[in-house]
Amino acid sequence: MSNYNNYTLKFDPEFTNLIQPLEDREHKSLERKISSHAYSEPIYTWNGLIVDGVEAYQICHKRGVKFRIKRMYFLSREDAISWICTQQLKREDLTEANRKYVIGKKYDAVKAITARISSENSTTGKGGHTYRIEKKIPCRHISATQIASECNTSPASVYKYNEYSRALDNICEKTPQMVERIRSGKLRISHANIIELSRLPHYELKKLYDYMIEKGIEHLSYPDMKRELQWRKVVAPTQKEKIAEPKPVIKQMPKFDPDAELSSLSLTIPSWCSSIERVMNVTDFQRSSKEGKKRLKIQLSNLMTVIDKITKILEEA
Structure with missing residues (x-):
């Protein structure tokens, strides 16, 4: 582990994207610690890239405060x-x-x-x-x-x-x-x-x-x-309509869409199917508890009942 003053380190967007920023109060607390030289944690790096201690480094570098570096050794990104x-x-x-x-x-x-x-x-x-x-x-x-x-x-x-x-x-x-x-x-x-x-x-x-x-x-x-x-009535930016001359007409309410709820349900169901398929692919049913399998069977039965009801309504409509 080495001590540096204004040693310049680099940021990697993919790495920093994984690090949750500090809240304002915590960031100010970190600033006070660094300014009073009460902060002793090192800046972790790999090949000159910061992998931990991003905000501490930024404060130290800005204020010209010495900081420690701990180099990590990884085989790959x-x-x-x-x-x-x-x-x-x-x-x-x-x-x-x-x-x-x-x-x-x-x-x-x-x-x-x-x-x-x-x-x-x-x-x-x-x-x-x-x-x-x-x-x-x-x-x-x-x-x-x-x-x-x-x-x-x-x-x-x-x-x-x-x-x-x-x-x-x-x-x-x-x-x-x-x-x-x-x-x-x-x-x-x-x-x-x-x-x-x-x-x-x-x-x-x-x-x-x-x-x-x-x-x-x-x-x-x-x-x-x-x-x-x-x-x-959101439209793509490229689909611009010509602006017509204003006419003295009665203000109209947005057109009611009778398929709105059906469309929402149609968009949600694929995620249910995806979840069910994922469970079938990754679950070892032989090791699953009887209670867990029982709960799932009950919910699947309830789901099939609701599906039968709405299917019947759609067929009769």
């Missing part, structure tokens, strides 16, 4: 990402959205590491990580099981969080401000609705975000969002 995710999951202030996001990103990294080790026919990784490789067991299953054990959750949840993290990355490419609010906990949207939102085009997401900011909305269901889009 995936090893570095896995380590960063592990460090983030230790934080008590980690938001629930970030916890799910980080677990999902850790799964991608560990799966790549496991595949690499498997191809090398090795059972031990470097950098303090040990991975158990068994023949005929898919790398994704090994990775999900390992992360589930570390995070006190289930492999099925790990797969679900990976889907969640990919959806957030998709939304971030279109409307990064929305993802920032979701991951900070300021905007609450369910997992299924996040998946559906990730499928919307850029202009619809932008309109939704502007609407939520305008109304100060912190929690909004997807059906409500979809209905808002339909009533506001």
Whole structure:
């Protein structure tokens, strides 16, 4: 470990994206500690890139305060990402959205590491990580099981969080401000609705975000969002209509869409199917408890009853 004054380190967007920023109060507390030389934690680096201590480095570098560097040794970016995710999951202030996001990103990294080790026919990784490789067991299953054990959750949840993290990355490419609010906990949207939102085009997401900011909305269901889009008649920026001369006509209300609720349900059902298929693919039913299987059978029976009812209504309509 070395001491430096104005030694310049680099940031990697993929790494810093995994690190939850400090709240204003915590950031000011960190500034006071550094200014009074009461901060002793090192800045962790890998190949000159910061992997932990981003905000502490920024403050030290700005104020010209000496800081310590601890160099980490990883075989690959995936090893570095896995380590960063592990460090983030230790934080008590980690938001629930970030916890799910980080677990999902850790799964991608560990799966790549496991595949690499498997191809090398090795059972031990470097950098303090040990991975158990068994023949005929898919790398994704090994990775999900390992992360589930570390995070006190289930492999099925790990797969679900990976889907969640990919959806957030998709939304971030279109409307990064929305993802920032979701991951900070300021905007609450369910997992299924996040998946559906990730499928919307850029202009619809932008309109939704502007609407939520305008109304100060912190929690909004997807059906409500979809209905808002339909009533506001959102159109793509390229589809500009010619502005006609104003006419003295009576103000009209937005056209009612009789298919709004049906469309919302149609968009939600695929996520149910995806969840059921995921359970069938990753669950060892032989090891599942009788009570767990009983609960699922009851709910599936209830679901089939409702499906039969709505199917009958559709046929008779």
